[in-house]
Amino acid sequence: MKFKDSLSKKIERKNKYSCLRDITDIVGFRVITLYADTVDEVAKIIESEFKIDEQNSIDKRKALEPNRFGYLSLHYVASLSDNRCHLPENHLISDFSFEIQIRSILQHAWAEIEHELGYKSKNSPPQPIQRRFYRLAGLLEVTDEEFKQIRNDIEEYKIQVEDSINQNNLNKVIIDLESIKEFIQREPLIKQISQAISNKINVRIYENQGVESDIIERLFFSGFSTLEEIKRDLEQYRDKIIEFAVLWIRGSNRNNFGFITCEVAFIYLCYIKLALIGNAPDIIERLKFFPLNIGTEEQFKQLAARILKTYEEINLSNL
Template structure:
């Protein structure tokens, strides 16, 4: 390649930066719109315009370009998914929404030899579809191709570390290092698959919990973060108690908040094991929960967050359950064994909490 050709491409690059910037913004917006239904499984969508220095080195190294539009990755996008099977879901969307340059696209997952482990990623070279390319606002960018890389977050981790170590070719590391590379890559592949299975197992468990609750078999539903989340969403009594507390202390009740793991600990250390037991006591101690919580918060003189959630009904139920033990030493023993299993609390903190629980309960039940 002559210096004139290289200089012409670099000059074209300088003159096209505004167009390339528009292309980057446009495609990134489209990717976000297209992948919205998969938002929960998408980690990040990133983009970049190739730097002039990087472009110059590529032109010199490849020695095959005549025009800027010949370079397929002048603008690049990367979609990182949480799970490896989402890569194929994203790929189908990309294929349906963009015009794919099959000749220059590359599925590196298939290119990897069966007896090797390593970099796995799906690379598309694409351009705007004909319909979108004809829109007036896209006229300037319709002729440019761009690259879209799709990979899972663990595949991305491997690629980034491999790049940082400087070994992009499978044959470039010394032989003992190649062996370590393969072992690590294999571990990441296994982890990628196991995270997918874990996600599926959680989804299956959620369905089982929903089925048990639909059949009103609450005594068979053990307490965990999924069962409590489902219980809060579907049990009217939880919201009724929480709303009554909200009205009395004049703090807004926020719904659809995620369930904190602390709530599960509160329920377990106070002696509950199934959702059925919680519902039974919510019904029995409804008025006491409201009075106890209002008094507890008012005596604190503040609420750190300026709002409450439906979890407040369950947390204060656990306090009432402790209060029913009836004496401070046994409450302290329960707290010591369950609430602080790694010795976070001091003996004085245990005593103060137990004393306050008993005092508050006696005030609402003189």
Template sequence: MEKDLVADFDAKREVYNSFAKTVSDLLERLLLAKKTSYHSISFRCKARDSLERKVDAKQRYNALEEITDLAGARIITHFSDDVDVVASMVESEFKIDRANSIDKRASLDPDRFGYLSLHYVVSLKREREKLQEYSAFKGMKIEIQIRSILQHTWAEIEHDIGYKSSVEVPRATRRKFSRMAGLLELADQEFVSIRSELQKYEKSVKLEILKNPEKVALDKITYLDFICSDEKCVSMDSEIASACNFKFFEEPKNVAKQLDGLLFFGLRTIEQLKKSLIENEREIMRRAADVTAQLDTSDKPRFVSRGISIFYLSHVLAANSKDPEVIEAFFAARGIGGTKFKEYLLQFAR
């Protein structure tokens, strides 16, 4: 019987591999459509030697269709609570084999170590099986694993070490395993907490900028809000983009370097940034004009990040120092530079 099952699998291996890839692609499209964030999606077809070991060990399979993990897909989420979000999507989009599906997170005994994931055994729903691109996979089952990055990290290390059960681990080492599992679980929870705090902060920052701009520190969230909502900044960016034939990226880039440049000149709050932008508007536009003179504006538009006026503000502040050492220190902080550019900035303020 074992040889018959393995031979049957050899004949159908490509179908199972195609099924795993098709389901993986489907999962990717579904998560994208639902705007659900994830780290990665992978798929696999069971290895022949793995199947041989399984069939030999269990001695209870009569047909290939009884083995539910010949095709597999794995979804790795960024956060542990996203596992349940993805699980809800799987529940709604696939036919679930409840008898063979298991939430191993709930089955983890308190005295055991380790991270375990959510395992579904599913097949395509009837309405999807009727579609031509899925018809070859009618009745086939696939195992879908869902786990967070840290859960996956534990599983991979545990697998690499070679111990799958606490009883296999030497007593002297078992306590370290338990401690590490606890640390990873705590880290998973803390990452969820940090994300929630950042989301709350992002929602409240607009009101805080209106009420107390002098108290609102510059960080990634406040900076991005400023370049998208401050009237002066938006107006200057638009004028520069028009003159230089620039277009803006959908998502601003190099925010950290931009902040480093502002902090170098002591701009630490939204109010300080706004004041400096207004005070140096004339010089900023002169810097933009110099850039325009060096570009062929008849070419295709060049893409830049919003906040280009603030980028040029940092150049103006460097030039206003009239000090070569300050300019070089600014170059180091901002990650730009060059002898010609230094000479340009020294001449710019004269």
């Protein structure tokens, strides 16, 4: 929205407005998207909801000279659609136009910095500075494209992982955030283990869609590299994981938190794998690579001792 001083200066400078309705950017808003191609998706919605003044609107992405780089954005001059104009609350503003800017977050960063430096025209900066502007703008444009491609590649990778899980072809699926997310969603054994733990300690399972990166680190430093290895050990140690988790959580009063996530199956599988090492010094060496809120040698000793003690207790209970 333009403030009074800014509006007065614009009217004086342009010297072409006869009334406020002639000014198309008294009010405006900006839509910032994460990716460059989402700009067109937003544009379709804008075009379907408002009247677009094609003559005064500009797509700076297409207007930019091909041998130059610079600020790219889609600017609409719009007004209320007929349906909106007929609403009583819009009666007083039905004739007014407004501006809508749509740009990616990197385009926005460029525009804000350029504006802060005070160079709105391509010929405004000193010549040596112009060259640096073009170089930076080119880098941002390439970065925008790369982020978009990374997003697309991740989506394609998810489909590949999903197919591998559905076909039970897990030996080549490497552990990472995306593969573990898909594994949690599609492997029934994970939900079964988590549900059994939940029932025994009387807390609910929180069906979160995300996975903490800590889990990947724990799995990696527990000796896992593929989903097939994880599934094999989940099947082999299923009952021990459940018993270990119940003893551990009760001993930690973690049930006071009120919920667990499906990641719990991985957490206690890792503890089982550490316990199988069989001696505290080697467990401590492995634990030092875990993302834990501890750091002293004494804390590591206590944690290693607790892991061994808990594992011994579940073995004794099964005799």
